[in-house]
Amino acid sequence: MLRFGLAGNPNCGKTALFNELTGSTAHVGNWAGVTVDRKEGTYKSKTGENINIIDLPGIYSLSPYTPEEIIARNFIINDTPDLIINIIDATNIERNLYLTTQILEIDCPVVIALNMMDIVEKQGDTIDIAGLSSILGVPVVPISALNGNGIQELMETAIKTAALKREGKSVLMDSHIKDAILEVQKLLEEHDIPHVVFNSVKLLEADSISLENPLLSDHKEELKNILDEIAKKDIYNDVEAVVADLRYKFITEYCSPRIKRKRNVTDLSPSDKFDRILTHKFLGIPIFLVFMFLVFHFTFSEALFGIEGLSSPGVFLKTLAENGVGIFSDFVSSLLVKANASDWVFGFVVDGIIGGIGSVLSFVPQILCLFLFLSILEDSGYMARAAFIMDKILRHFGLSGRSFLPLLMGFGCSVPAIMGARTLENERDRKITMLIVPFFSCGAKLPIYAMFTAALFKENSDIVVFGMYLIGIVTAVIAAIILKKVVFRDENAPFIMELPQYHCPRAKSLILLLWEKLKGYLFRAGTVILASTIVIWFLSNFSFSLEMVGSGSADSILGVIGTVLVPFFKPLGFVNGSDGWKAIVAILTGLIAKEAVVSTMGVLYTPSDGGDALENNEARQALLAVVAASFSPAAAISFMAFNLLCVPCIAAVSAARAELNSGKWTAFAIGFWIFTAWVVSFIIYNVGTLLGF
Amino acid sequence: MLTSLDKFNPGEKGTVQKVTGEGAVRRRLFDLGITPGAFIIHRKTAPFGDPIEITVRGYQLSLRKSEAQSVLIEKE
Structure with missing residues (x-):
């Protein structure tokens, strides 16, 4: 072929x-x-x-x-x-x-x-x-x-x-460096090095890859002599610059005259005029903020344009997906009841598999919505301008302007944010961005804050929730600076970026791109994510002797693990007393989806109440009372901070795994998240306790 | 008198005479068309004062002032 x-x-x-x-x-x-x-x-x-x-x-x-x-x-x-x-x-x-x-x-x-x-x-x-x-x-x-x-x-x-063979030809052969190229070429021809012309020019430029060519390793001495001899002549001073210059000269001299342009280069195209407004000194930033607001509004708002009951496309699709999963789950339940399935089969299929896949699938619409907007901004050429506007600020943290959008997406959902980091050109920027994205508190973490503020901080709930977001941002900034100084010690990456002409994004390419991302996500949902949720379900329902002990009981494997981990969490303040392990189990189940932290706490702290503390009001009130009694304010903030900063949900981890494309880096990321969460929670709890909270 | 590109104001233009510095950044500038003889127009400066946008070889390029510093231009 x-x-x-x-x-x-x-x-x-x-x-x-x-x-x-x-x-x-x-x-x-x-x-x-x-x-x-x-x-x-x-x-x-x-x-x-x-x-x-x-x-x-x-x-x-x-x-x-x-x-x-x-x-x-x-x-x-x-x-x-x-x-x-x-x-x-x-x-x-x-x-x-x-x-x-x-x-x-x-x-x-x-x-x-x-x-x-x-x-x-x-x-x-x-x-x-x-x-x-x-x-x-x-x-x-x-x-x-x-x-x-x-x-x-x-x-x-x-x-x-x-079907025709072709030998490499250089446009530099009409120039004054022709003799030098021919000299190097002679050596390469003698030793049968392929791509003679290409390699001769590159060697002349002192190109590291051509110099390291294994086929040349026996003739290094000879080559060095030739290159040194050439370098002695004045005109070969700084060959890299000369070659680049000659290439462009050839183009402007011979190719450019073949093009007859109507417009002068100094004239402004429609795209340039458009750009004048979008990157305007004073209007640029407000316009950018409006765009960002609209992206989030269309994805997460329950009242589109302030109209009660009109949900945004993101919320509408999410509800649709959840209802679909619900109907399917009910259908399977009724089948299992008819078939007289045992308790564990019922729990495995309905809570483990369907519950696990359902929690992942219900993310899909909003992930796709965010990703769609991200792609429209990229495709239209605006993303490069957003990077242009924000670069100055992000540079202080060792990042470039390009990181801004992925990081902002993190407030919605870490999964598209991590996938969006791919648009970053520089490897270091890409890794740092992925590592700090989870610190930007995603939508699924909000129920945790809502529960704790309702239980403990009724008077100033807004300040506490805002404070959690702020803790995330500050941690991200500090983490980025430390990562830049300690892990990635190379020099600042250059920011030399083409600003492409604006154009209308094409539906076809957007759909293909979304489909590609969706395919990747669904594949992971069906494999890694599903397997992980089943494992967590198993661990929280079974004891070490493989008896089914009910979700999250102290005897379950997860319960035992939680108890074992108590010393690790002790300095963070939220595992005091005999109920301490429960908070740990809640954190662990939060790996499936962060909302699960609240449901798990409901099950663990108020076992007599049947309902889900996320949805059922009575169950919620009961949970609030117990939580208010079990957590001091400092411990509650510490616990929220830990959930915010620690390893994100499995979906986000698997996205990071796919993007980092390395097991070692994924392990580093997980370790980094746990470490950061621990340190920040430790500081919060101890400072908070000292101040008397 | 040569002026470095970071000192340019919007609308000013000129011809590149020399690109100083070394390594990957310098090569990048060459590859993107900023070679001696190239005609450059400074278009604008970002709202926070950096980076800048220029037109070179018929397209728009953005670069930081720290990188623009190594581009020396004969102002028109």
């Missing part, structure tokens, strides 16, 4: 072309060792041929500095695809061709897909495609990935071209 690699700059429409080519056959994974998407799919040609399409990460260059560039480069060099489709944004041709000049140096057939031709035509610009093709020496096919125009021609040309 033929294998084509798809290479191009970020924001050039690569994803759209990939979707158009592969349709439903695409599947997403990660490149080995890094959290960079690896997308693969199959294109079926008209003649019935199947072609494997591999989407390479969006890159600006083939330098050895970013993981994305190294991946793309290693793929083209080591995996020897039959052809590279280099996709170019025709509205931004100069910078896009810079990557092309590097790709053309590799010994591999290349076809250029000149994308966004519809926009070029709309702007009244013209491009001399035949001229461009003859200068670059490879076929150029105009396409519009979004409309699907030109794609068939592109693939026909690609299949024809893939």
